[in-house]
Amino acid sequence: xxxxxxxLRCPTQSFVGLSLRRVALGSAKRSLLLAVLAVSMxxxxxxxxxxxxxPPRAEDTPSPLIVPLKAQNAEAAKLYRVVESYFDEYLAxxxxxxxxxxxxxxxxxxxxxxxxSWMANSLGIEQESLEKLADVxxxxxxxxxxxxxxxxxxxRELEIGGYRYPSELxxxxxxxxxxxxxxxxxxxxxxxxxRNTRDYDNFLARMDGFAxxxxxxxxxxxxxxxxxxxxxxxxxxxxxxxxxxxxDRESA
Numbered sequence: 469x470x471x472x473x474x475x476l477r478c479p480t481q482s483f484v485g486l487s488l489r490r491v492a493l494g495s496a497k498r499s500l501l502l503a504v505l506a507v508s509m510x511x512x513x514x515x516x517x518x519x520x521x522x523p524p525r526a527e528d529t530p531s532p533l534i535v536p537l538k539a540q541n542a543e544a545a546k547l548y549r550v551v552e553s554y555f556d557e558y559l560a561x562x563x564x565x566x567x568x569x570x571x572x573x574x575x576x577x578x579x580x581x582x583x584x585s586w587m588a589n590s591l592g593i594e595q596e597s598l599e600k601l602a603d604v605x606x607x608x609x610x611x612x613x614x615x616x617x618x619x620x621x622x623x624r625e626l627e628i629g630g631y632r633y634p635s636e637l638x639x640x641x642x643x644x645x646x647x648x649x650x651x652x653x654x655x656x657x658x659x660x661x662x663r664n665t666r667d668y669d670n671f672l673a674r675m676d677g678f679a680x681x682x683x684x685x686x687x688x689x690x691x692x693x694x695x696x697x698x699x700x701x702x703x704x705x706x707x708x709x710x711x712x713x714x715x716d717r718e719s720a
Contacts, residue, residue: 526560526573526574527556527557527560527573529573530556531555531556531559531571531573532570532571533555533559533569533570533571534552534555534556539613540610540611540613541608542608543604543605543608543609543613544608544609544613546603546604547601547604547609547613547616547617547620550597550600550601550604550620551616551620553597553600554593554597554620554624557593558593559571559573559574560574561579561580561586561589561590561593562579563575563577563578563579563674564578564579564649564653564659567653567659567660568659572661575660575661575667575670575671575674576669576670576673576674577673577674577677578650578674578675578676578677578678578680578681579677579681580677580681581636581646581681582636582681582684582685583684587631587636590631591628591631594624594627594628594631595628597620597624598621598624598625598628601617601620601621601624604617640685646678646681647682650678653671653674654671654675660674
């Protein structure tokens with residue numbers, strides 16, 4: 469009753485009080501809604517599994533074998549970049565050789581030797597290096613830089629020429645071959661280290677690579693046998709043709 473009389477006496481004050489109560493009630497509702505929404509989002513995000521960031525590739529890590537060299541001029545610096553880039557790409561394609569040289573970035577790989585993609589990639593880095601080397605002004609080089617240029621250029625040309633011959637079809641050398649190299653690596657007395665858990669995990673992965681290479685090698689051996697039989701067949705045909713020519717000459 470007193471509140472009613474008070475409201476009648478001062479309606480403005482009553483209206484203001486009512487408005488403030490409504491504002492306070494609205495703020496409380498919004499706060500509660502935001503709290504419920506936050507809890508819901510936290511629960512939803514908690515059930516999600518975010519994919520971890522992929523580890524950096526071994527190729528993106530600089531080789532510990534590369535020693536910074538002081539270039540005499542800009543052309544020498546360009547030459548060093550070409551040589552170092554080739555060397556890094558070569559080690560990635562030949563991981564066992566990298567291990568033997570003391571570069572353990574690729575210890576978890578055996579190598580994709582003799583496959584079509586490996587042959588193409590190996591030839592590719594040879595050709596690409598020669599193309600990059602063509603941008604180096606040989607006249608600006610002298611001393612050891614010039615020797616490096618000449619030796620590097622000659623070796624790349626020889627390697628490219630070697631790809632004209634299908635060396636992947638050659639028989640396995642009984643003295644130097646990948647199964648023998650792999651056995652030495654596994655013995656613990658070779659180049660592959662066995663110092664910690666990671667080294668053992670790397671070798672397990674390298675074993676998988678060796679198994680894959682063996683499977684590919686079996687296919688390559690079948691191709692080699694097919695090629696040999698085809699060559700023998702052509703040889704017999706040529707021999708028969710030659711005998712026929714000789715007989716015709718003798719009868720004439």
